[in-house]
Amino acid sequence: MNQAIYFKTSMFDVSKERENPINPVYGLSLLEWLRNELKRDLEISEPGAEDWGWCCELSYEGNSYLIGSCAYFEEGDDPTQELEWVFQVDKYRSFTEKLFGRNKMSASDGCFLFFKELFEKNPNFKEVQVA
Numbered sequence: 249m250n251q252a253i254y255f256k257t258s259m260f261d262v263s264k265e266r267e268n269p270i271n272p273v274y275g276l277s278l279l280e281w282l283r284n285e286l287k288r289d290l291e292i293s294e295p296g297a298e299d300w301g302w303c304c305e306l307s308y309e310g311n312s313y314l315i316g317s318c319a320y321f322e323e324g325d326d327p328t329q330e331l332e333w334v335f336q337v338d339k340y341r342s343f344t345e346k347l348f349g350r351n352k353m354s355a356s357d358g359c360f361l362f363f364k365e366l367f368e369k370n371p372n373f374k375e376v377q378v379a
């Protein structure tokens with residue numbers, strides 16, 4: 249089960265993102281910012297499009313993860329205003345881990361907490377919440 253972080257920010261102009269070829273959903277700019285911001289600490293893959301937004305893969309403390317983002321933006325909205333975002337963290341698990349209920353994703357997972365704290369400490373991200 250994935251874990252999600254919700255927040256608001258006006259840090260990104262989603263109208264300048266390249267088009268998602270699957271679904272007209274925004275969120276690429278956050279992942280590109282994270283890749284640049286964390287390039288010394290984490291190797292995050294090139295973002296890819298999904299029907300629900302954008303995603304990347306990374307390794308953290310010996311585990312593999314999928315991170316994803318989506319911005320709530322519709323035609324006619326002002327892209328320079330504060331937008332609502334959702335950021336997801338999902339842990340890849342082996343068949344054996346799933347079978348025996350091991351290494352489950354949770355809100356106390358190190359990778360999840362890393363990103364939660366990153367958003368909480370940055371003054372450009374407002375109303376950071378876990379759901």
